[in-house]
Amino acid sequence: MIKPDAVRNGHIGAILEKITSAGFKIAAMKYTQLSKRDAQEFYAIHKERPFYGELVAFMTSGPIVSAILEKENAVEDFRALIGATNPEEAAEGTIRRLFATDITENAVHGSDSDENAAIEGAFHFSGREIY
Ligand code: CMP
Numbered sequence: 001m002i003k004p005d006a007v008r009n010g011h012i013g014a015i016l017e018k019i020t021s022a023g024f025k026i027a028a029m030k031y032t033q034l035s036k037r038d039a040q041e042f043y044a045i046h047k048e049r050p051f052y053g054e055l056v057a058f059m060t061s062g063p064i065v066s067a068i069l070e071k072e073n074a075v076e077d078f079r080a081l082i083g084a085t086n087p088e089e090a091a092e093g094t095i096r097r098l099f100a101t102d103i104t105e106n107a108v109h110g111s112d113s114d115e116n117a118a119i120e121g122a123f124h125f126s127g128r129e130i131y
Contacts, residue, residue: 004062005105022081028068028130034060066124078110
C-alpha cells in the first residue's frame, strides 16, 4: 500500500517509479479508501499494541493505493526498497527515507512474508482483478 500521507503529499508517481525501476511487476492495483473496519481487520495483528488506534485513524484518513507486486524474492527485496518502519532509521534512498513523515505516517506498507502477502493480496483484490 501507498499510505494516505504519501498520497496526500503527491508521491504516488515517484513511489511507483521506484517500485517499477526496481524490477517489480504490478499484478494488481487500485486507488481506494479503507473503512475503519477494513483498517482494523488489515492490522488486526497489532490490535494489542499502543499505536493501534492511531494507526487505524491514520490509515482511514484518506485514499491509498494498494497493489500486488511480483518479483523473484519479492518480500525481502521490497522491504529493502522501502527501508525501516521508522523513517529516521531507514537507509538513504529508500522509499520511507525519501517520502515518509514519521513512524506512523511511513508512506508505504509491505508484506512481511509470502504467506502474509497472499492473505493481504486477497484482502484487497478479487481473483479477476489480479493479472
Ligand atoms: P506497517 O509496515 O504498515 O506495519 C504496522 C504499522 O504500524 C507501521 O507500518 C506503522 O505505520 C505503524 N506504527 C506506528 N507506530 C509504530 C511502532 N512503534 N512500531 C511499529 N509500527 C508502528
